[in-house]
Each structure stands twice: as C-alpha cells, then as structure tokens.
Amino acid sequence: MDALAAGTATPTPDPAKLLSAEEVAAAVREPYEAYQQAIRSGDGQVALEYINIEVLEYYENLRQDALKEWTDGNSNSWGWDLVLLRHQFTRDELETLTAQEIFIKRVIDGDVLTTIGPVAFEELVFEGTTNDVAEAYVESAEPPQLTTEFILEDGVWQIGRSNAVQIAARARLAGLSEYSSDEQYSALQNQIMTELETRFGDNVNDMAFYGPLTPDSPNSAEIEAIARDLWTTYQDAVKAYDGVKAVSLVSSDSLAYYDDLVDLALNADRDTLAAESFFIVSQVLGLRLEWTRTQLEETDGATIFTWYTAESETYPLEINIEQLEFNVVNFNRFRFTSDDLAMQLDIVREDDEWKVDLTGLIDAVTQFFEIEMISAGLTSDSFLELIAEGTTSDLLKYLPVLDGPLE
Numbered sequence: 001m002d003a004l005a006a007g008t009a010t011p012t013p014d015p016a017k018l019l020s021a022e023e024v025a026a027a028v029r030e031p032y033e034a035y036q037q038a039i040r041s042g043d044g045q046v047a048l049e050y051i052n053i054e055v056l057e058y059y060e061n062l063r064q065d066a067l068k069e070w071t072d073g074n075s076n077s078w079g080w081d082l083v084l085l086r087h088q089f090t091r092d093e094l095e096t097l098t099a100q101e102i103f104i105k106r107v108i109d110g111d112v113l114t115t116i117g118p119v120a121f122e123e124l125v126f127e128g129t130t131n132d133v134a135e136a137y138v139e140s141a142e143p144p145q146l147t148t149e150f151i152l153e154d155g156v157w158q159i160g161r162s163n164a165v166q167i168a169a170r171a172r173l174a175g176l177s178e179y180s181s182d183e184q185y186s187a188l189q190n191q192i193m194t195e196l197e198t199r200f201g202d203n204v205n206d207m208a209f210y211g212p213l214t215p216d217s218p219n220s221a222e223i224e225a226i227a228r229d230l231w232t233t234y235q236d237a238v239k240a241y242d243g244v245k246a247v248s249l250v251s252s253d254s255l256a257y258y259d260d261l262v263d264l265a266l267n268a269d270r271d272t273l274a275a276e277s278f279f280i281v282s283q284v285l286g287l288r289l290e291w292t293r294t295q296l297e298e299t300d301g302a303t304i305f306t307w308y309t310a311e312s313e314t315y316p317l318e319i320n321i322e323q324l325e326f327n328v329v330n331f332n333r334f335r336f337t338s339d340d341l342a343m344q345l346d347i348v349r350e351d352d353e354w355k356v357d358l359t360g361l362i363d364a365v366t367q368f369f370e371i372e373m374i375s376a377g378l379t380s381d382s383f384l385e386l387i388a389e390g391t392t393s394d395l396l397k398y399l400p401v402l403d404g405p406l407e
Helices: 003-008 021-041 044-048 053-066 080-088 091-096 099-109 164-174 181-203 220-239 243-247 252-267 270-274 278-290 293-297 301-310 359-375 380-389 393-401
Strands: 124-126 133-138 146-153 156-162 325-330 333-338 341-350 353-357
Touching (some): 021 124, 021 146, 044 099, 220 325, 252 270, 252 301, 278 380
Antiparallel strands (some): 124 133, 325 333, 333 341
C-alpha cells in the first residue's frame, strides 16, 4: 500500500476501546438523564455541560447562514431553524452571539432540535461504540428512525447531534406532496409562517425567509407599498422632465447602462457598433451628435441620464403600477410583473435606500426595437451600411459620427 492510500484508509478500531451496547447504555445513562432534566427545566447553562462540540458547530454554522442574504444560490434561507433564529435575534445580535448563547436560548425556549428531544432513556436502543462514538435510536413503525450520537471525549460521555432537524424538515416537505415543485416554496413559507405566528404573533416578518432582520425591518407587504410609491414618484419625475429628481431614484445598475453608452460613444468604431443592438446604436449615434468628444470625456452615466430625462429621451411608458403583481426576488430585489407586459419593473435596496432598477425596462425597449428592425428587414449592421452609403436622406445626419465623436 502506498503512502497516500495508507493515509486515507479507515482507521482500525482499537479493540480495547470498543464497548458493547449494554456497556454504552450503562455509561451514558447518568449524563443523558441529567441532560434531559436540564432540557425539561429550560436550564440551558446546565444542558450546555453535557453536549459535544459538534452541536455547537451546528449553531455556529446556523448563525453564519442567518446573517447571509438570500440569493438564488442560498435557498437554505427557507429552513425552519434558520427563519426561527432570525426571529429570535436581530442582525446586530447575530453578529456578536456565540454558539453557546444560541444553544442556551434554544433550551430556554424549548427549541432544541439538534440534540435528541424529551425521549425517556428506556426508549433508546443502543449500539456498541466505534472509535469512541456510540449511536442510539428510537424504534418507530415508519422510517426514518430518530437517532442520536454519544461521544466519548477525554473520558467523558457527551450528547452529540441527532437527526431531529432532518426528520422535521422531511415531515414538512411530506405535507407538500400535493404541490408542484414550483409551488412548494410558497406552500412551505405559508406553513412555517403559521407556526411562527403561534410563537411570535404580529411580530412575524416574512422577510426572515430572505435575510437577517433589524427591529424596524419592513415585511413584504410594507415593502410592496414602498415600491409602488417609489415607481409612481419616479414616473412623475420623468413626466415632468425632472432629471435631477429622476436620477436620484434609480439604481447603480441603471446608471451603469448609461456609463456603457458613454464608453461606446467615445470608443466604439463602426464594426463594434454593428455588433450592438439597434437601440444602443441609435443612442450612441445620438450622443455623438449632441455631445463633443471633450464633453463626453468629462461626463458620466448619471449626467447623461439626467440630460435624457430633461430632453424626454428616457422613453417613459405609461404604466399603471397598481395593475402589476408584486413578487419578492431576494432580500434586496423586488419585481412587478404582468402577463400582459413583456417586461419587468424592479425595485432594489442599495445601502438601505430604495431605488428603481431600469435594466428590465431597458431590455424590453431594446427587444421592441429589435423586433421593429427585423420587421423592416434591417439589422444594426445594415442600418450602419445605409448611413455609410448615404442612400437615405434622413440618415445623412449620422455620417459624421459613424466612427467616433466629434471634437
């Protein structure tokens, strides 16, 4: 056997350390019953003395997860244990809490799922030890069986992790079998919300499914009202050609689009433009007609957006926000959609401020122009060729700016 194989092989149990099931049961009975008494009386400090470090590692990982904001790749935020923790502690508290403090709080509140619950010692069926770890389970007619570990650490038997968390999660999901996979998140949220309301009453906040809370965190219904008002305020500013007001309400991603337009207006040659959408080509050529090279070098996307709005070039659409459906995308993004509109309107949270995100609307306008171009038998490339050939008098004004801005 080579060195690598030897280093990764499963260690051979030391026969001297092996105990029978009966010996394990005799050894762990006293600490187990003392632990159960502490759990029943809500004495977290005493219960802490009997648990193994792996239980605390679970709570430390849970704390770290609870501080994360839910994105598409962090769907663990929907777990009961995580959402419960966000209701028990605020974001600021979670940043400083220790795993020990969380465990003690859970014992006090009767929410310890990581270790075996109030199971009488006589209900446990023990197995012998393997490398100082013994397992016991509770017999049940239906799988899965509730199991727990006992770990011999420095000559002292400690209570380890149980599978109670997994069993609780499976039970919730089993109750959702009637739903399609697309509906299960919503159904699971409703189920957990109902359980939380029995504990916390009106203090339940459904945004705990998406990230940590502060004492004044709005729930999704309150955010929806904020979002509808914000869109109305933005649309009113656009209608009034108030670029200064409008630019203060839009997201950084929205302004990044206009930063890119400035960059293209300064640097894109004819071949580069031909690869862009017709909508972008028309905006770039329009900028080159209105702004000199020197002016473009000294400006940014926010300035261009403000100018567009004042010149009524932001293509405002008359959208009745009250007719759109509100959805939570993640902790910082909220979306209005409609089956009748091929677009999305997003409201985002940036540095605890609410902003209108125009990227979805810009994409919709871009697609609309592309469809119109295709219907007319044109592409961005052929549009530029028409200008270069001077075959359409209306397009001759673009000739001087095909290859770059003017001085």
